[in-house]
Amino acid sequence: MKKISVAVIGAGVRGMNAYAPYLLENPTLGQVVAEPNEEKRNNFKNRYNIKEENTFYSYNDLISKDKLADALIIATSDEQHYEPAQMALKKGYHILLENPMSNKLEEVIKLGELAKKYPDQVFMICHVLRYTPFFSELKKLVDSKELGELVNIQHNENIGYYHYAHSYIRGNWKNSNETSPLVLAKSCHDMDILLWLTGKRCKYISSFGSLSHMIEENFQDNLLKAYLYAVDSNQTNENLKKAITTGPYGKYVYKCDNNVADHMVSILEFENNITATFNLSDFTNDCSRTTKLMFTHGEVGGNSLKNVIEVHNFGERNHMIIHPKIVKSGHGGGDFKLMDDFIKSVNNREAHIKTSAIDSVESHVMAFAAEYSRLNHEVVDINKFLRNELEKLKK
Numbered sequence: 001m002k003k004i005s006v007a008v009i010g011a012g013v014r015g016m017n018a019y020a021p022y023l024l025e026n027p028t029l030g031q032v033v034a035e036p037n038e039e040k041r042n043n044f045k046n047r048y049n050i051k052e053e054n055t056f057y058s059y060n061d062l063i064s065k066d067k068l069a070d071a072l073i074i075a076t077s078d079e080q081h082y083e084p085a086q087m088a089l090k091k092g093y094h095i096l097l098e099n100p101m102s103n104k105l106e107e108v109i110k111l112g113e114l115a116k117k118y119p120d121q122v123f124m125i126c127h128v129l130r131y132t133p134f135f136s137e138l139k140k141l142v143d144s145k146e147l148g149e150l151v152n153i154q155h156n157e158n159i160g161y162y163h164y165a166h167s168y169i170r171g172n173w174k175n176s177n178e179t180s181p182l183v184l185a186k187s188c189h190d191m192d193i194l195l196w197l198t199g200k201r202c203k204y205i206s207s208f209g210s211l212s213h214m215i216e217e218n219f220q221d222n223l224l225k226a227y228l229y230a231v232d233s234n235q236t237n238e239n240l241k242k243a244i245t246t247g248p249y250g251k252y253v254y255k256c257d258n259n260v261a262d263h264m265v266s267i268l269e270f271e272n273n274i275t276a277t278f279n280l281s282d283f284t285n286d287c288s289r290t291t292k293l294m295f296t297h298g299e300v301g302g303n304s305l306k307n308v309i310e311v312h313n314f315g316e317r318n319h320m321i322i323h324p325k326i327v328k329s330g331h332g333g334g335d336f337k338l339m340d341d342f343i344k345s346v347n348n349r350e351a352h353i354k355t356s357a358i359d360s361v362e363s364h365v366m367a368f369a370a371e372y373s374r375l376n377h378e379v380v381d382i383n384k385f386l387r388n389e390l391e392k393l394k395k
């Protein structure tokens with residue numbers, strides 16, 4: 001393998017904890033960082049042994065210089081993806097971009113176009129679920145056709161009430177006017193997984209949902225305990241104290257300026273008459289994904305948290321249980337496997353990329369269409385929706 005180098009833009013939760021640990025295991029890779037927060041920048045620099053001259057305040061400072069690395073990991077917040085990604089592509093960098101690609105549909109489409117314009121550069125999106133052993137097993141079952149043709153999917157994303165409180169009431173993704181709607185921020189992954197499993201294009205989508213519970217009129221003292229979990233756990237260190245007293249994490253969850261939905265259901269029709277339901281909910285005990293695949297000759301049910309997949313062949317008494325391989329790293333092993341694939345693809349441009357930016361446009365369009373449907377109570381024809389957007393872009 002050729003020796004390559006990687007720069008990280010945004011040393012936040014993802015930049016620092018999801019992908020950078022891979023750089024620690026492969027110490028020649030990580031060479032450059034851009035992060036405006038001095039404490040985070042210094043932590044990153046020290047942890048990954050980066051030279052002072054290779055640390056930058058902002059992506060602008062880094063990318064405007066002559067190329068400093070082969071590849072960039074862009075892990076800034078949703079609304080700061082488009083600008084660094086397009087600058088970096090023009091500069092000749094290979095890119096691993098966090099999802100969503102952007103919180104604006106027009107920017108997602110433009111990034112897809114840029115990916116086509118620079119075919120010699122790897123441009124991958126962090127759809128980590130495709131790299132998890134759990135979803136890879138489900139995909140194998142679909143592709144093997146052992147149970148016949150896939151007809152119908154029931155997919156649930158169980159956000160977990162404490163995770164929702166942390167990220168979508170108090171945290172970065174609480175307000176869609178500032179960042180992304182819930183279905184884009186949390187579930188462009190799930191739209192992507194539905195596309196991947198079916199191997200078909202989505203034709204129509206219809207969604208319903210609202211923010212129904214975490215609002216001031218539901219404020220009751222006796223409900224507070226459960227929803228203070230994210231800050232009232234045993235993690236009593238200095239940083240946690242600071243977060244509670246100076247940041248948003250000490251606020252009552254019923255008295256925040258959040259507006260994103262806390263539950264949302266979508267029904268989808270794909271080519272080949274495959275249908276799916278997708279249920280996204282805050283009101284769950286676990287953070288997990290539960291998926292049921294219904295085939296012409298059998299049924300498969302999986303729980304990502306329990307790491308179990310049950311396979312039933314119609315007419316057979318016994319069923320099979322699969323325990324997908326356990327891989328260390330976040331997202332059920334997906335974070336590191338995605339990094340592996342990225343580095344391999346940068347090294348060898350012939351290598352197959354599972355989550356190219358060009359392909360990822362489609363799952364993002366589905367998420368934007370779902371949100372449009374939820375807000376307007378309309379069934380959305382995906383092709384028409386995309387055509388309208390392209391027309392707008394031409395004007």
Ligand SMILES: NC(=O)c1ccc[n+]([C@@H]2O[C@H](COP(=O)([O-])OP(=O)(O)OC[C@H]3O[C@@H](n4cnc5c(N)ncnc54)[C@H](O)[C@@H]3O)[C@@H](O)[C@H]2O)c1
Pocket residue numbers: 009010011012013014015034035036037040057058059060075076077078080098099100126127128172185331
């Ligand atoms: N792939 C996944 O499964 C997954 C999971 C969680 C989050 N995400 C996405 O990852 C992205 C990052 O999320 P996070 O939780 O790490 O957020 P974060 O806020 O912890 O990190 C973002 C970092 O970017 C830095 N930043 C701001 N302006 C910058 C600039 N001009 N130049 C360089 N850095 C700058 C911030 O200071 C911050 O440290 C988001 O888009 C989020 O939606 C993806």
